[in-house]
Amino acid sequence: MTGQGILDLLEAYHGEVDGEPVQITDTDLIEQIRASGHMKATIIRVSAKIQLERNKTRDRREMMTPIQRRRDMAREAIVENLLEKTDIHHIHSVLALCGLPYKRTPDEQMHYIREYGKSSLVVQAGFLKHPDSGKIFAQGLPYGPKARLLLLHICTRAMRQQSPVVDLENSLSAFIESMGVHKCGGKRGSFKQFKEQINRLAACRMQIGLWNGSRSVTINTQPISRLDLWLPQNPDQKMLWNSSVTLSHDFYESLQQHALPVDIRALSALSHSAKQMDILLWLSYRLKELKKPYFLTWDLMKEQFCHSPERRMILFQNQFREDIRDIEEIFDKRLPLELSDKGLTLKPCDPEGLFVPPEKHLPK
Numbered sequence: 094m095t096g097q098g099i100l101d102l103l104e105a106y107h108g109e110v111d112g113e114p115v116q117i118t119d120t121d122l123i124e125q126i127r128a129s130g131h132m133k134a135t136i137i138r139v140s141a142k143i144q145l146e147r148n149k150t151r152d153r154r155e156m157m158t159p160i161q162r163r164r165d166m167a168r169e170a171i172v173e174n175l176l177e178k179t180d181i182h183h184i185h186s187v188l189a190l191c192g193l194p195y196k197r198t199p200d201e202q203m204h205y206i207r208e209y210g211k212s213s214l215v216v217q218a219g220f221l222k223h224p225d226s227g228k229i230f231a232q233g234l235p236y237g238p239k240a241r242l243l244l245l246h247i248c249t250r251a252m253r254q255q256s257p258v259v260d261l262e263n264s265l266s267a268f269i270e271s272m273g274v275h276k277c278g279g280k281r282g283s284f285k286q287f288k289e290q291i292n293r294l295a296a297c298r299m300q301i302g303l304w305n306g307s308r309s310v311t312i313n314t315q316p317i318s319r320l321d322l323w324l325p326q327n328p329d330q331k332m333l334w335n336s337s338v339t340l341s342h343d344f345y346e347s348l349q350q351h352a353l354p355v356d357i358r359a360l361s362a363l364s365h366s367a368k369q370m371d372i373l374l375w376l377s378y379r380l381k382e383l384k385k386p387y388f389l390t391w392d393l394m395k396e397q398f399c400h401s402p403e404r405r406m407i408l409f410q411n412q413f414r415e416d417i418r419d420i421e422e423i424f425d426k427r428l429p430l431e432l433s434d435k436g437l438t439l440k441p442c443d444p445e446g447l448f449v450p451p452e453k454h455l456p457k
Contacts, residue, residue, distance in 0.1 A: 108141025115141040115148075160365050167362035167423045176356065182249040183352040184241075185344075187212045187301045189374035194236040195367040195400050205234050209397060211304040219296035219315075232296035238367045240290040245360065247317075247338055252352055257345035259338045295338075301347060314344040353378055359423050368398060369416050376420075376439075380429065383441045390436040 106117040106126050117123060122140040129136040150169075154162045191207035191214035198205065205216045218234045250259040269287055294317055301312040317338050340348070355377050363369040375397070379387065391410060399409050414432060421428050429440040 106137055106140070108137045108144075110141050110145050115145050117141060117144045119144060119147060163362045163365075164419060164422050167358050168425055170358050171356070171423065172425050180356055180358055181354050182245050182357040182360070183252045183348075183354055184245045184248045184374065185301070185348050186351040186353040186378060187214055187303070188244055188248075189353045189355075189371075189378055192367070192371040192374070193240050194234060195371075197236055198234050200233060202234065208302075211306070213300075213302035215300040215302075217298045217300075218293070219298055221292055221296045232293045235290055235293040235297055236367070237286075237290070238364050238370060239286050240294060241367060241370050242361075242364060243287065243290055243294060244316075245355070245357075247340070248348055248352065249357075251340055251345060251348060257340040257342065259340065299344075301344075303351075312343050312347055314341045314347075316340060316344045359420075362423055363420070366416075366419075369419060372398060372416055373420055376428070376430070379439055380442065383439055385441060387439040388436060389439075394437055 106123060108115050108117060117126065117137070117140050122144060126133060126136050126140055154165060157165060190209040190212050193216065194205055203218045207214045216234055218232055220229050220231055222228070223230050247259050251257060254260070269284065298313070298315045301314065303310045303312075317340065353374070355374060360370060360373060363373060391406060394413060395404075395406060395409050398413065417428075417430070417432060429442040431438045431440070
């Protein structure tokens, strides 16, 4: 940009909203005004209103925590913008209904079992070859939000590429940021956490169980059959060769039949909480084809979303209500559900208005 161009961008524009002066400071609005020609007065009036609303939003978000700010930004994106094809991600429906552990499990725990209705999931920890020493070393069970985001990202890539071989970006930082997570290094940084979960997912084996009332299918699989990936110590360092993840044939075939579409804008806003991610995935599955109200007792909800059976019911209920409030905030309190002293009622809704539409309503 020339020196004159910089001076033009710094030019101050002022408008009025309800008689109050507003200085227009955002670069995109200034550029629109500069390019408006004989419509400049009209564009200034419109830009002043936009600037005022942006200023109010920024002031409001300054008072929020980072997690609250992320939810608010997701709400704005979902309410004000149409669902784009790139917003739609996929995950295996059994992984959506039978989620991984919320938190790190004890090192000696080598398997994990979850069941929901006609679906079941068994995860067994495995081993990997160390990239430095070449020796085999044990991996724990995958867990938490990072493992869920990785599975979502890998399943989505496989569905989009229509291939079990998923190509990854040439730096781990781009891989992380592509999932809407800010990268950071250090002992507790997201970079180290993602490396750990990639290893755990690559080493584990899964049994995915499906039952239709008269026939059952059990898929014994290692979702990631090959991990061709060298992970550098620095999150900005390039990987040393082409990096890819190969899904096992059985898992890939099952994914194509049982892929659940989800809105990544909403799910990324909940990336701090594995439980809230699981609730949203579960709602995505339950609401997409609901024809009449569906009631679930608190006992059933606790069995599904409480990984600590000894936890008191009243504590679970209070926390679950908070989780639902957080999720509803993203959708501007428009979710078709109702909580009562007896449990949760899901209500039918217009498929066009669903936060995760059925496949026939997805963008082409």
